[in-house]
Amino acid sequence: MSYVLNDPADFADESAAGFVAAHRTLVRRVTGGVARATATPAGQVAVVIGGGSGHYPAFAGLVGAGLAHAAAMGNVFASPSAQQIYSAAKSVATDAGVLFTYGNYAGDVLNFDQAEKRLNDEGIPCHTVRVTDDIYSASPAEHTKRRGIAGDLAVFRAAAWAAEQGMSLDEVVEFTSRANSRVRSLGVAFSGCTLPGASGPLFTVPAGQMAVGMGIHGEPGIDVVPLPTANEIAARLVAGLLEEVPHDISPAGARAAVIVNGLGAVKSEELFIIYAGVEKLLTDAGITVVEPEVGEYATSFEMAGISLTLFWLDDQFEEAWSSPSYTPAYRKGVVAPTSKTPESIRESTSSELPEAIPAASAESAAAGPIAQAVIAAIRDMIERDADELGRLDAIAGDGDHGIGMQRGTRAAAAAADLAVAGGAGTGTVLIRAGDAWADKAGGTSGALWGAALRAAGERIGDERAPSASDVSDAVTAACASIKSYGKAEVGDKTMVDALVPFAETLVSQVTAGESLSAAWTVAASEATRAADATTDMLPRMGRARPHMEKSLGTPDPGAISLARAMTVAGHVLAITTKN
Template sequence: MSYVLNDPADFADESVIGFVAVHSALVRRVAGGVARAQATPPGQVAVVIGGGSGHYPAFAGLVGAGLAHGAAMGNVFASPSAQQIYSVAKSVATEAGVLLSYGNYAGDVLNFDQAEKRLRDEGIPCRTVRVTDDIYSASPTEKAKRRGIAGDLAVFRAASWAAEQGMALDDVAEVASRANERTRSIGVAFSGCTLPGASEPLFTVPAGQMAVGMGIHGEPGIDVVPLPSAREIAALLVKGLLGELPDDITGAEGARAAVILNGLGAVKSEELFVIYATVTELLAEAGVTIVEPEVGEYATSFEMAGVSLTLFWLDDELEAAWASPTYTPAYRKGAVSAADPGAAVVAQDSASEAEAVPAASQESVEIGAVALAIVESIRDMIDRDADELGRLDAIAGDGDHGIGMQRGARAGAAAASDAVAAGAGVGTVLSRAGDAWADKAGGTSGALWGAALRAAGERLGDELRPQAADVASAVDAARAAIQGYGKAAVGDKTMVDALVPFAQGLSARVAAGEALAPAWVAAAVDATDAAEATSALLPRLGRARPHMEKSLGTPDPGAISLARAMTVAGRVLADRSTTEKDGK
């Protein structure tokens, strides 16, 4: 568990403040994360990495000379928002462009892709390389679906080295992609971890057992076996990695590989050395030449007890990248020349001034207050049910759905309140709530809820008093945004399984002449029934997909939270309808 904290909601932000204070000669704080203290040299591609907090030294600890130019940092175990990624990239970008690189998780993909599009729309060249090193998270035929773990370090090193050689963006991306294709990892875990402020572990491993293939967020492994000896652990890891060589490696005999033995938080250096003694022996027997091995903590998960082994199969260029000097807060190798003092960034990036509220009709302003009441009702529901939603998510996912929804709903409600106080119409109220929700929640659900609220706001606008048909159309716009960004369909066991019946039911009832409030309440019942029915489904998307059988019999937390949100929103509308009928 975490013993040192103030308000759990502030943990990630306060950690960054302290981190930057310690390493101010190397890094500076920027909106959305951290960047090198020195400006990116003109003409150099900027490498921007990122992911959720809770994995130090990934990601902030890997920012510095010879490694990343910036890191976008989400909340604990939640991807950074698209806004955070965009802000970090803008703070370090040059005319040469930006390479984005990160572990392959659904929320990260969604948010990094949105940030990449925004950068390109502004004329900043941008490419992406996702890290997919965990071989137990998907089969060889589905390598693109694999998640990234400690192999991130190898890919980030290759990309950053290529950038510092002065390579063009496409060439930097090629080197990083080749590094990813030649990186393979396996992880095992002996215990789970507890999020800051939580009273119960996010996930667990039975006492005296070892989970094979468990992810750094607690994603279930492929097997649970009795806890073996250190030698047996090493043999399992080496055998698994030698069993799947990169396509262009014909055999281990004579090959050269960098080795990363990573502790996940509670397994300390002396224990790692015990394992590594067997790792090096077994690789030597296989004819592998080890190049500059790394043993320590590179991608952690608070106090999670576990280890991962990474083999980074080298060619001449990748070996030069791996052996090159670097100097960051958490990773140092060789000698790095002092940066040009003239390149220092003197001023910290400051938040931009608040955007002015667009003009709105009085009718739209009145409905904006109703939208605020709905968002606040969702916030209150999430505050009440966050722990339950987290427990549902932990069964086959990473257990952070309740926490992420709580951050998002609180931020959305605060932004909606500010907009209403400034005289905004309903479109602006919903759009600003969506932007704040996405920015603070991060992760997949944060991005999708943010996109949905913004789409609904854009459909309603600030000029007219929306009628029932307009509201139904706005809900369908939100549905289209979620499916467009998330790519989920009915039956995939996601929030879409509740959202589609809700949107369809609302539209059908309104088209039949039913008033908005009763139509919404009835559609929320449809959504609730559909959400409960997801317990019989197997997930086809998201972190639960590789271990779908574990979620059988449990409803999808995203569908449940969506249905409950629509239910409490219906109560707001019903109460308002009753009040209007009473003439109050």
């Protein structure tokens, strides 16, 4: 658990502030995260990494010469928002472009992809390489679905080295992708971890047992086995990785970088015992170990666990792995000094000035408070149910759904209040609320709710008071946006399982001539039925997918929160609408 905190909601921001204060000669605070204290050399591709907080030294601690140019920093175990990623990238981008590289988690993918599109639309070339080193998170046949854990370090090192050699963006992407294809990791855990302010761990491991295949967001292991000796742990990790050697590598005579990573509570002395066993087994297999790293590189708060990473080297990858680096948390060799970032932009932490509120018709502005009241009702419901939603999410996920929804709905409600106070039309109220939700919540749910509200707002617009038909069309647009961004379909055990029946029922009821309030009530009831029905489903997407059996018998938290949100929204509409 976290012993040192003020308000749990401020944990990530306060930690980031202290981190920058402690390392001002190496990093600077920028909107959305941190960046090198030195300027990106002209013509050099900027490598931007990122992810949720709670994994130090990933990600902020790996910003510096020989590693990343910037890191976008999300809340605890939640991806940074698209706005945070975009802002962090803009702070270091050059004409040569930007490479995004990060662990392959659904929320990160959604938000980094949106930021990538925005950069490209602005004429800043940007591409992505996702780290997929965790062999237990998906089968070899589905390797693109694998998540990233401590192998991040090897891939980030390769990307940074390629950038600093002056390679073009396409060349950096190709080199980094090849590096990722040669990295494999496997982890074990002896206990779970607890989010700041939470009353209990995300998962537990029975005394005398060990979980195999856990994730760094508190995802429980796939298998639970009796706790072995250190040498037996080393043997299990090595054997698992040697069963997954890249097809173009012959272990005998190969050279490999090795990372023995502590997940938070395992002491260095214990890690060295594991490494001794690992090195002997690899040497016996004819593999030469190159510059091993033993320590903490991707943690999960106080989780007691270990992961082993092998990075299969060729001449270039070995040069990249052995090259100098100097960051707050990772230092190797000697790095030549470079020019400082101009003082005028060193502390660029303030957000852009808010856009002026677009002109709206009197009818649309008069309807804006209804949208405001709906969002406030959703916020109040989440405040009440956040702990329950977190517990549902912790069964097979990372347990942060309630916290993320809290952050998102609070920000959305505040943005809606400001928009209404400024005379905004209904569409703008929804758009401002959605953008704030996505920015402050981060994660998968933040990105999806933000996209949905923006799509709904754009469809409704600010020209007139929305009719029942306008609202049903807006809900259809929101549904399409979520399906487009999230790639989920009905049956995947996600929020889509509740959203699609809600949208279809609402359209059907409105088309049949029902009032908006009556149609919404029927649709919300159908969403609740569909959300409850996810209890008997197996997840096919997201972090719960590798633990699908564990989630059987528990409804999807995203579907439940959506159904409850639609229900309380219906209560508001019953009071405030007449059509």
